[in-house]
Amino acid sequence: MSASSKVRVGIVGTGRWARVVHAPGVVSHPEAELVAVCSRNRENAEAMARTFGVPHAVTDYRELIELDGLDAVIVATTNVTHHPICMAALERGLHVFCEKPLGMTLTEAREMRGAAERAGVKHMVAFTCRWLPHAMYLKELLAEGRVGRVYHVNVTKMAGYAGAGSPRVWRFDRALSGGGVLADLGVHMIDLARWYLGEIRSVCADARTVIGERRDPEGREMLPCEVDDAVAFLAEFASGVQGVFHISWVAHKGHEQTIDICGENGTLVFGASPEAWELSLLGSTAGEKRLVPIEVPDRLMEGIDGSSPETGWRSFIEGYPSMARRFIDTIARDESPSPSFDDGVRAQAVMEAVMRSSGERRWVAVEE
Numbered sequence: 001m002s003a004s005s006k007v008r009v010g011i012v013g014t015g016r017w018a019r020v021v022h023a024p025g026v027v028s029h030p031e032a033e034l035v036a037v038c039s040r041n042r043e044n045a046e047a048m049a050r051t052f053g054v055p056h057a058v059t060d061y062r063e064l065i066e067l068d069g070l071d072a073v074i075v076a077t078t079n080v081t082h083h084p085i086c087m088a089a090l091e092r093g094l095h096v097f098c099e100k101p102l103g104m105t106l107t108e109a110r111e112m113r114g115a116a117e118r119a120g121v122k123h124m125v126a127f128t129c130r131w132l133p134h135a136m137y138l139k140e141l142l143a144e145g146r147v148g149r150v151y152h153v154n155v156t157k158m159a160g161y162a163g164a165g166s167p168r169v170w171r172f173d174r175a176l177s178g179g180g181v182l183a184d185l186g187v188h189m190i191d192l193a194r195w196y197l198g199e200i201r202s203v204c205a206d207a208r209t210v211i212g213e214r215r216d217p218e219g220r221e222m223l224p225c226e227v228d229d230a231v232a233f234l235a236e237f238a239s240g241v242q243g244v245f246h247i248s249w250v251a252h253k254g255h256e257q258t259i260d261i262c263g264e265n266g267t268l269v270f271g272a273s274p275e276a277w278e279l280s281l282l283g284s285t286a287g288e289k290r291l292v293p294i295e296v297p298d299r300l301m302e303g304i305d306g307s308s309p310e311t312g313w314r315s316f317i318e319g320y321p322s323m324a325r326r327f328i329d330t331i332a333r334d335e336s337p338s339p340s341f342d343d344g345v346r347a348q349a350v351m352e353a354v355m356r357s358s359g360e361r362r363w364v365a366v367e368e
């Protein structure tokens with residue numbers, strides 16, 4: 001850490017997630033200082049620097065990484081750039097917090113994990129859903145054995161932001177995103193399911209492109225679009241748990257997710273529409289005929305003002321549970337980061353198996 005004893009952080013990317021989530025998380029941490037931001041577009045970099053009172057606005061990530069006294073980098077850019085930016089930052093010995101998916105491919109993700117481990121720095125992946133209070137409490141209830149041996153899990157993530165009218169931004173270009181809805185949204189649910197239930201051993205999948213062409217962002221012409229819009233897969237966990245996943249970004253449903261875990265002693269159901277701050281945790285025990293709400297303890301809601309969707313989401317981002325703040329904590333207090341690049345690699349391995357399974361129309365083992 002720098003002589004000022006604050007963790008000095010740079011953010012690469014000035015897009016939505018960098019501005020709405022990461023920068024507020026860093027600047028609200030008493031032990032952190034946001035010292036630099038980077039976008040290839042100078043105006044964007046300078047605008048974000050002004051908003052958050054950041055001294056350095058640069059247009060090349062290498063310049064940011066080379067800044068004297070920098071301790072850590074948050075990589076919140078288009079997926080194709082995660083690997084080169086993280087590798088450069090790790091080479092320089094910086095702590096790295098990378099957006100999901102960790103890499104474009106399993107090979108890239110493994111290289112990033114290897115470099116992070118060799119560098120001996122803190123490394124974390126932005127699996128946002130893990131920090132939702134209801135998600136954390138579900139983890140605790142499972143660890144306490146609330147449902148006993150788990151029989152099966154049903155996982156859905158249904159969003160509607162990729163309907164036919166949405167322009168062909170980088171998310172719909174495989175060369176920039178690495179994949180469609182699976183890489184964008186499915187990866188969160190794969191991570192949550194792994195976190196709760198352990199490793200997924202094999203999958204049998206069907207991935208569909210529902211909208212075959214989209215208009216380019218300038219609105220001039222229709223371009224082909226080949227990424228997955230809707231993905232369904234069966235999963236066999238190493239523990240024997242049976243999983244069913246369904247992920248879509250063409251379901252006009254806002255942005256909803258559920259994890260429904262059924263075991264020998266009962267059921268737990270976590271539902272969320274995170275940015276609308278609609279969160280629920282329901283449960284039943286064996287013999288009961290219906291699910292009832294489970295109250296999340298105050299300690300997990302610390303600093304969260306759930307009085308409206310706006311305050312709920314904002315206080316989640318800026319408050320104690322925020323991802324960026326946890327990343328700073330791991331550096332300031334020398335704690336082990338979680339989810340780490342290893343979690344990023346394992347989620348990526350599941351995604352690759354899903355896409356291979358869909359292409360080959362058969363069950364595929366997940367690489368370790």
Ligand SMILES: NC(=O)c1ccc[n+]([C@@H]2O[C@H](COP(=O)([O-])OP(=O)(O)OC[C@H]3O[C@@H](n4cnc5c(N)ncnc54)[C@H](OP(=O)(O)O)[C@@H]3O)[C@@H](O)[C@H]2O)c1
Nearest residue numbers: 013014015016017039040041076077078079099100126128
């Ligand atoms: N964890 C979550 O829940 C969550 C939610 C949303 C997004 N994300 C992830 O966050 C990342 C960004 O998504 P977004 O929604 O913020 O996208 P976005 O709004 O399109 O922003 C992408 C940003 O990347 C920047 N960028 C691209 N290449 C760059 C480079 N070589 N150097 C510097 N900046 C570069 C772009 O700026 P210029 O083009 O001006 O350089 C832009 O600021 C993605 O990996 C996405 O998967 C995660």
